[in-house]
Amino acid sequence: MAAQQRPLRTHSQRTRRLVGGALTAGALLIGTYGTCGLGPAAADPVAAPATAGEAVQRLIDLSRQSEQLNQQALNAQADLDAKEAAAATADKQAADAAAALDAAKADIARFRPVIDRAASSALLGSRTNRLTSLLVSNSPQQLLDQMSIVDLVGARTNDQLSQYQKATDAATAAETAARAAADTARAASNAADAVRSDLEAKRAALQGSMAGVIAAWGQLSAGDKSALAGSMFPPGFDRDSLLEGLVPGSGTSALAAGLTRVGDPYVWGATGPDQFDCSGLVQWAFHQVGKNVPRTSQQQSTFGTPVAEKDLQPGDVVFFYSDISHVGIYAGNGLMLHASTFGVPVQVAPMGSTPFNSARRF
Known part of the structure; x- marks a missing residue:
């Protein structure tokens, strides 16, 4: 899952360069002026306005559209930042879940030889128990010694069986968690990609709208510009x-x-x-x-x-x-x-x- 993080950061850096470029281009075009907002992209200016009032109104309308587009793009950027953070968190959780699964599998591998031997012994009928101890003992003391050994072997095998079962259960849970974490990370990455595309579209629309505003501004007289300010x-x-x-x-x-x-x-x-x-x-x-x-x-x-x-x-x-x-x-x-x-x-x-x-x- 860690491999997914690098493209995510690369996309983010590319997007920020695009955003910065759009804003820088707008700032260069408009000198010391600008606008606040986001909605549908403004159309390029058409024929020159017939009156000064029409020119001012066109500028106001275009500026309003750019204001809406600006806020929408800012919202999209904030959404992208949140989704990229969520994707990074999901990637980390997926990596942790995969590590937990590997550890659980290692535990299973550690207990498996003992379990295999116990299963083989039981299958061949060679496992010692209290009855066989009684039948083969030559004295009471020998019987007590053999029964103690049987109890020790049985307890140790049972403990190992219990640990093996716990390891198996942990591996099953870890596998489920790892699969869910991987799915979450994939979904988070896809969501960030979708928002990234939306942001790029909004920034492109804003840049076009800004150009329309600048062109309309250029059609105003000095007096109209002063009155507008x-x-x-x-x-x-x-x-x-x-x-x-x-x-x-x-x-x-x-x-x-x-x-x-x-x-x-x-x-x-x-x-x-x-x-x-x-x-x-x-x-x-x-x-x-x-x-x-x-x-x-x-x-x-x-x-x-x-x-x-x-x-x-x-x-x-x-x-x-x-x-x-x-x-x-x-x-x-x-x-x-x-x-x-x-x-x-x-x-x-x-x-x-x-x-x-x-x-x-x-």
Whole structure:
């Protein structure tokens, strides 16, 4: 079974190179900008938009598709990591089971000569017993000596028979365990292969979608690009008063950490320290206050404890869309800190324009 581990690691390394290549290509193409999400691949841009509004909307639509694809690919990577770990564990268990089977067979081989001799003796009728001892003894003392020898030989043979039976039972159990472990290892390896293929398909789709976003971005005027990026903070936002009395290690202190990244670019698959996708920003902010948060928005949506929208407090984590493909950190007064999408840097923005899904308190 150990031979299966090497191809598994080789596939993983190849996949990580493919993933890194896709993200690097996207980063080079978009310069300092990026996006967070995953779904169907975006089509290549067609005819030039007729109006500036149409151009902006096309970019928004393509960016949304790329955002979905990004999160789906991140989920596929996490799934692959888990399945490769399971496959490695299954391989180790299969190897241990095979070693146990070999040890059990060695025990059988050790006891077999004794058992064969005992069986041969019984078959030929030459085994000494108490009756034959009585018949051939010439004196009471000789009878006692012979009976003691018979008892010793019988006890020793019986003990060896018992050990042989235990060894045989252990070998049977070990063979069953080894067969089951081998089947589990094979299934785990096949599952990892399937997820690996899915990941490669999603990464390829993401790369194509990113190219579509970049092309659409190139069709915008400088004014449209500036309008799309918007301001870093909404009017009247007071960061200092918001963070007064924050508790170290709390969601509020994670929000404070995240607010230091306002203005950093959005980049597909980025986790900081100076460029982010949506879930990467959340993970980075909570890591600064000692909390290890999962990587993807879907995984983050099951972390911590649920919070109703009406009970939101600054520092709570908020999720959007039915597929939970976007995430941010609540900043109070209906605002959130988030890494939005391509062409829009990390900023504080209203939540109302994005379909709310759920919230958690980490």
